Amino acid sequence: MNRRILALLIAFIMLFGLMTGCASGKQETAAPEAAQTESPAAEETTAEPEQTEEVPAEEEAPKAPETVSFTDSLGRTVELPADITRIAPSGAVATMILAAIAPECMVTINAAPSESQIAFLPANLAALPETGQMYGSKANLNLETLLAADPQVVIDLGDKKGDMAEDLDALQEQIGIPVIFIEADLPHMAEAFRTLGGLLSGKADRGEFLAALVDRTTTMAEENAAKITDDMRVRVMYTTGEDGLGTNAAGSMQAQVLDMVGVENAVVVEDVSNKGGGNIISLEQLYNFDPDVILFSDGSIYDTVADDSAWSQLTAISTGKYYEVPSSPYNWLSGPPSMNMILGVWWLGNLIYPEIYDYDMETMTQELYKTLWGYELSSEEVTALLGNSTLKAAAQ
Secondary structure, rough: OOHHHHHHHHHHHHHHHHHHHHHHHHHHHHHHHHHHHHHHHHHHHHHHOOOOOOOOOOOOOOOOOOOOEHHHHHHHHEEEEOOOEEEEEEHHHHHHHHHOOHHHHHHOEEEOOOHHHHHOOHHHHHHEEEEOOOOOOOOOOOOOHHHHHOOOEEEEEEOOOOOHHHHHHHHHHHHOEEEEEOOOHHHHHHHHHHHHHEEEOOOOOHHHHHHHHHHHHHHHHHHHOOOHHHHHHHHHEEEEEEOOOOEEOOHHHHHHHHHOOOOOOOOOOOOOOOOOOOOOOOOHHHHHHOEEEEEOOOOOOOHHHOHHHHHHHHHHOOOOOOOOOOOOOOOOOOOOOOOHHHHHHHHHHHHOOOOOOOOHHHHHHHHHHHHHHHOOOOOOOOEEEEEEHHHHHHHO
C-alpha cells in the first residue's frame, strides 16, 4: 500500500515538472515570435535609405529699401521715401501738374479752386488745406499748414529761377521734409511727367500716358509750324489785364505757345517781363504794333473793345480778328505757363492756321479734358469754352 502511495507521489512530482517546463518553453519561444513580428521594421531600418533631395532653408527675401536717392533738376541729391503717396505742391504750377497725374496723393493745394475751376477738376481738391505759394510776388507759403498736412515730400515744378537750390535747401532744413524741384516748362514737360510717374507710388503708367500727350503735341506743332512760310505768317498780340495793355511780349515765358505754333508775336520790347501781367504798353505802342490778331485773356476788355474808340481803329478789331482765350479750368496760354499750354498749342494753331492745323477743335477739346482731368465735356460746355474763339472764327 505504501509502495503504491509512494509510486503515485513520484508520478505526480514528475507530471508537475513537465507542466512547469512547457510554461517556461512558451515564454522562451514567445521572444522569437515577437522578434519575427518586429523584423520588417528592423529590415526597414537597416535597408539603404531612399535618396531624397535636400531642401535648403528658405532664404529671406531682401527687404525693400525705405528710401531712395533722387537727383532733382537742380542737381540736388535728396533722400526720398521709396513709397510716396502723400505729396504737397509748392505753388500754382505744381498744383496744376500734380492734379493731373496724382490728385489722390495731394495733401495740400496752393489755393482753393474757384467754382468754375472745380467743375472740371478732381473733386477732392476742393477740401485740401491751402498752403499758398513758395515763389513769386505773391509768395506766402504757410509752413504751419504744410507741416500739419504731413506730406512725405514737397514738390516744386516749373521753370528754373535764380537761387532755387539754396532756397529749397533752406526750406528742407527748416521743415525736416524732403523738398525737390522738377523742371516742367513746355520743353521739359514730358520728362517731368515721366519723372513723377517713377517717383509716385503706382503712377508709372499715368506718367507715361501724359508724357505721350505732350510728345504728341510738341511733335505736331513742330511739324505744322515748319509748313508756315513767311508770307503766311500772322502777327498776333496776346493781352492781359482789365485795360488790355498788359502784353506778353516776344520771348516771354507767357508767350511760349505763340512761338511754338508759328505765329509772329507782334509785341517786341527790350526788357521782356516773365511776370503774369507781362509788359505794360502805351496806346501809342499798341498803334505801332497794330497786330493782325489780338488775343484777350479772360476778364479783359473783350466784350467792350469793339465800341472803344481807342481800340476800334486797330486792324484786328476793325476786321473782327480778335478772340478770347479759353480759361477753364486754367488759361490755355499762360497764367501760369504750364501744362495748360498743351491745350493752347492745339487751340491757337487751329484758330490762326486752320488749313495747316487741320482737325476739329471741338472734338480735340473733349479729348484733352478727358485725358488731363478725366472730365467728359458736354457739347454745351465745349460751345461755352470756344464760343468767343474757335467757333467765332468759323462763323466769320
